[in-house]
Amino acid sequence: WTRERFTMEESLSKGVREVFVRLYEEGWIYRGTRIVNWCPRDKTVLSDLEVKEEKAKDGKLYYLRYPVRRGEGETRGDGDFITVATTRPETMLGDTAVAVNPEDERYKNLIGSTINLPLTGRQIPIIADEYVESEFGTGAVKITPAHDPNDWEIGERHGLEKLVVMNDDATMNAAAGEDFNGLDRFAAREKVVEEFEKLGLLEKIEDYEVTLPHCERCKTVIEPLLSEQWFVKMDEMRDLALGLINEEGYPHFYPEVPHKKVYTTWLENLKDWTISRQLWWGHQIPAWYDKDGNVFVARAAEEAFEQAGTSELTQDQDVLDTWFSSALWPFSTLGWTGSGEGEKGREGERSSDLDVFYPTDVLVTGRDIIFLWVSRMVMTGMKFMGERPFDDVIIHGTVLDKNGQRMSKTKNNGIDPLDVFEKYGVDATRMALAGSATGVDFAWRDERVESFRNFANKIWNATRFCLMNADGTTNFSLSSGTTNFSLSDKWILSRLSKTSKAVNRALETYQFHEAVQLLYHFFWDDFCDWYIELKKDEITAGDQEATGLIVAILEQALRLLHPFMPFLTEELWQKLPGVSTGLHNPAYASAGQTIMLTSFPTGDDALIDEEAEREMSSVIELITKVRNVRAEMNIKSSDRLSIHVAADKQMQAVFAANDAQIKKLARADNIVLAESLEVPKASARAVLTGNAEIAVPLEGLIDFDKERARLNGQLEKLDVELQRLNGQLSNQNFVEKAPEEKVQELRDRKAEIESQQKTLTQNVEALN
């Protein structure tokens, strides 16, 4: 927080003025009169990016007849009109020409003629311009250079007068004529149409689907208006950004599709950037004017006075587009002011933040500001730092409402994050969002946050359990007592290491949802549902070694979870016995004790134990099968069972070593291990992977029909899989062309299924 920055503070403002002056001096910033996007309500100019196109409800196309003049002061006969079509009839008051395509046979003989422009008493020429498409409308276009960007360009080409007929609030001005002066643009539109009708010059009105530009902020229809503003020339800026992405591939977009292409295409078609705004809030433009209107661009008033040789100057009242200062963010926040302070690579100076941190690694943002912000940071970074501002850009999805609609104030379908925090907690919200960060838009679901609230509660309770018996436990380390590790210890350490490695891999490529899933399932399924349950007896009995180990594993898990659930994990970590600054990354050994400064676990290859994972799978499978028997046969949990297991010597040894844990979790009184089963007919049966078999004697409890149905259900499932395997294995092409490993894998699986089917079939027959 010592580096908190705000673009309006002095240091950053200094950078803004520096950049403005330098770009002005190089001719990359200029002041000019152009057709701009004007919001008549906010009374400011807007950049193209702040204008949103929306379909108009009742668009109309008006066909207006302009009388063609025959001789001095008179028009031709009744039929001598040229008809133009327009969606904005009021702009005809500012027309200074009518244009037709030079090749259009209908109008060829009229080129060079003059029109008596109705309602104005003005006379305007008919000109020829390639821009006009003969097929569109009537093939004749009214030209209003001061109120339409395309018309303005035609006006430039033909040296037409640029007649401004509107005020800055979109009312008509005196140039529009006495009858229209002061009328709002839409009232003027109606009046123009009425007048044309009266004159018999309104040919027709057609319904017409039209999209209109709206002010992004206030939704008012934008008026294209001739206005003097400040612009950044984009030719060189665009080339800097295009060169970077085309030649060096920076920035890397995550996900690359579709953002890289959209970004590149936008750059290729870029027009100049309007940077002045008629607003109160912002960086005031560092330009001063003398009484004759001469411009002095300077870093400060004194510098302008010096240039002008007078202090009789007034500063430009306009401010800069907010994105102008934001465009400098990657270096202005690191101390760059252009004056040399804090800048890179200056010999003899101590290393500055700019030296250390620029270029940055990654920018995280939404796609709606790729053009507004990301592209401009790239441009100014290249221009003023000489290198890219960041390597990677993560574009995350947009949060939609529960119906998949974008949230908006007008629809009132937004959610208040503070309400969500209040209801489910900040950590749950954070993890729910991280778990949704796939780059794709996603619908907001309270239930999803709720599930992570439940997860947070799970972590809290698991920690509580570990701490209940941890009094006096101070010595914990994953490597302590290595020789005494039980199967479940080796298994959980292997799972922890694999999870750590996978989480790191996921984070390296910004797969946050993947990291969230890994951690959720490691903590809940592996650690809570299995490991804690397996170790419960040892821990509640006060086994110090077991407690030390479980605390060590918990401590690692909390570190892994910390970036996703910072408050909860810090709170719990502080409560763990034996935590100290000794666990910090060595660079922070002297800081106050906090989980924030511990190293992020990377996993330990030495702890990965495939054999332990295989053996543990067998134990889990055994317990699950017995639980299934219990559930399907409706055996009360208070009824203790006896479990008979037939397995090879190796598996017998595994089950024997975990006898106590199996009894506890399967709620059994004893386990009989042997090469083959010798049990009464009234037993429920199941098969395990690896040719093992179990039976649970249920004298007086078994329902033979139900057991038959249960076993047949399992047989059916196996049969479905077997059919598929047979299909593949009988395909000669598969056997010949698929990798040998894959073929062998299927053959092994087929053998496994056939063995299990054989056993299950015998079991069913034994029930008869």
Place this chain on the structure above:
RNA sequence: GCCGACUUAGCUCAGUGGUAGAGCACUCGCUUCACACGCGAUAGGUCACAAGUUCAAGUCUUGUAGUCGGCACCA
């Protein structure tokens, strides 16, 4: 008009050419002493549609439909 993405369980979404997954919801059972915000066991799929490539397609190619997004034009 141009470009792009998406379409997988009831809902919201993951999914790396090789046995389709999660959370929530649903069904059944459980006062098992960390947690009912819980535990245990199930059920639920024509991976939008059609063709193609491949031994093998949710995954690659093409087309179609629908949904959404971006850009442009709009006399």
